Amino acid sequence: MYRVCKVIHFCYGHRLMNYDGPCMHPHGHNGRVEIYLASKQLDQRHILFEFGELKEVLKGWIDEQLDHKMLLRRDDPLVKPLQELGEPVYLFDTNPTAEAIARLIYDHAIAKKLPVEEIRVWETESSWAAYRGE
Numbered sequence: 124m125y126r127v128c129k130v131i132h133f134c135y136g137h138r139l140m141n142y143d144g145p146c147m148h149p150h151g152h153n154g155r156v157e158i159y160l161a162s163k164q165l166d167q168r169h170i171l172f173e174f175g176e177l178k179e180v181l182k183g184w185i186d187e188q189l190d191h192k193m194l195l196r197r198d199d200p201l202v203k204p205l206q207e208l209g210e211p212v213y214l215f216d217t218n219p220t221a222e223a224i225a226r227l228i229y230d231h232a233i234a235k236k237l238p239v240e241e242i243r244v245w246e247t248e249s250s251w252a253a254y255r256g257e
Contacts, residue, residue, distance in 0.1 A: 124161055126240065129177045131156045133190040137219040140196050149193070149201065154221075155245035156185065156228060162238045172238065180235050185228065194219035221245075221252035229254045 136151040158181055160172050192211040195202055196218050205212050217223050225244040232239040233256065245251040 125171045126161045129158045131182045137194040139218045157243040159241040160238045161240035225254035
């Protein structure tokens with residue numbers, strides 16, 4: 124099995140609803156995403172997936188959808204005031220945890236027909252969450 128990994132950095136803010144701890148307050152992260160692709164075969168160039176193309180497909184989307192945005196649960200009371208102020212917000216149906224962000228990026232990669240094996244989202248230098256397909 125061949126595997127490749129591309130790392131993408133992005134910044135975001137979020138908070139967790141129904142959570143008893145410091146993450147219940149709006150705060151930010153310098154996030155890191157690791158995109159792992161896997162395949163038993165290489166293409167005619169002997170490449171699993173070209174890194175530049177992977178960057179274009181996923182980094183562009185992450186930059187557009189998530190980077191420097193406030194990630195909030197759809198029913199968060201902050202949504203309306205932030206939107207009224209013209210602040211960039213990305214809405215989740217669930218709490219915008221590292222796990223939920225990993226799943227979101229995974230689903231986008233699958234929709235783009237990437238041979239994604241796993242997505243890891245590093246929320247801090249020492250904490251990450253991952254999602255793999257079933």
